[in-house]
Amino acid sequence: MYFLYTIIASLAVFFILKWLKKRRYCTDLRRLDGKTIIITGGNSGIGKETAIALAMRGARVIIACRDPDKAEKAVREIKLKSHSLNVLHMELDLANLSSVREFCKSFLQREKKLDILVNNAGMPGVLEWTDNNFSMCFGVNHLGHFLLTNLLLPRLKECAPSRVITLTCSSYKYQKLDFQDLNYNQLPFFTYCRSKLANIYFSQEVARITEGKGVTSYAVHPGFVQSGWTCHYSILFRMLVQVIMWMFFVPCEIGAQTVIYCAVSDEAAKHSGGYFIDCRPATLRPFARDAAVAKKLWEASERLVNLA
Template structure:
């Protein structure tokens, strides 16, 4: 009987866990015909699933990635799954500010519209392109960018900060337009230190600070852009099943695959809140908001400090030489 009870308890626990990780789908069927969406890091994970969803809705989709070979392969898949030939890729390295400026110049010359900007990508690992520089102690997390910034802060925040600001005039021309930036619930474990924005010691804390910076960036962008018809949203897509374990041993990868299958959500589900913020009129009522599971969520009080958001914006302008 003990064995039977153990099996039953295990099954009940399993189904409870499966229920707890169940996520909401974006049910808004709004079309995006005639509109252009730019997604950084769209060759895998949440970025690719977002690209498929927006292409299905009729948008012209441009994915910006560092690895041209992976991007081309992803474009073929997105076209097939999204039932659209209006998908393209452009080269972008968010760890290099010169590359960001060059990308923006090429994009503005080539693309006449920009209606949705999804700041999804971070550093692209050699073996697996992640949605952002992750919180786990992979060898590259504590590296430095070509411009001397910590990899997490430089890619997850500063690269997208420069990209968004340089493309902001085009977003204003195509209003109403939206900027969706991926963040993470890990933001709550750290606060910014303006004496050391380049903090680069413990991977988890380094990552958490960069995700908090994404939230402040969204809030200040919402304040600046609202009068011009540009709205901004920060999205926590949940903990998704991705390839972050690629640098570890085979046994560890197998163990984490089981853990991710039980507790994490597929990338398609992770992308739902991103799509929701890109298309939903209900989301538009929460400009500058933080979203989880296709609905606004409450931030910790320190993450709602408009003074800190403005201070970070001004510091970022100096760091990327916008002023």
């Protein structure tokens, strides 16, 4: 009898875990021939799976990341899996604003088109600092992408209709921004939450300032994904989290589906400035829809990156 109960309990756990990990797939088969796409952090995780999927649809895909060796390896894998040779790498370190400016200068000289910008790269909650003395989370997740998008925005407008997709996380709901301490870098999880909330405000403000100019903007929560973010922590922590991720998190291929959806879907284009989960629009907490806060963050970010 005990053996039977064990089997029933095991099956119940199996089906619960399977249900928790069930996610929608992007079913839109639109081609992207002739389109040029930048994906930050496209050498691994969700970024690489997004690159494979969009390259398979005929796009010219540029993965932007800081490690040339990892990037070249990723380019070979993406080409092999997508059966496309139109994939390349350009060096970009989002933790260094000079690198962001150099990347944009080089890209604008080399490439005549930019149709989709995927702000995918991100840092987990680590108490480190960027080369410009910003907290690593806020500096990479928000400020690096903020400067990158602004410098590339004229090209996106020239190539309209175009799209900006920024990855965020549902953990935004656990924190609010403190404009007296945007560079907050104390509790790792809260630091991460604030950077993800900044991503949402940023995406909304991109939609506002480009309204009527052919550029649409989307904030995407890809779900909780089995990515490589644990590499920034100790071996013991990695081992523990790997078990949890295996049980409850989804593979990167599934995590990329909502990004792909926002890159190709006509339906998504009707919701510029929206927040997407599981290939459909989702509702944000009221404080995360505050247009005045989004504008204030934009103006503060302009000063921090010396954009004005």
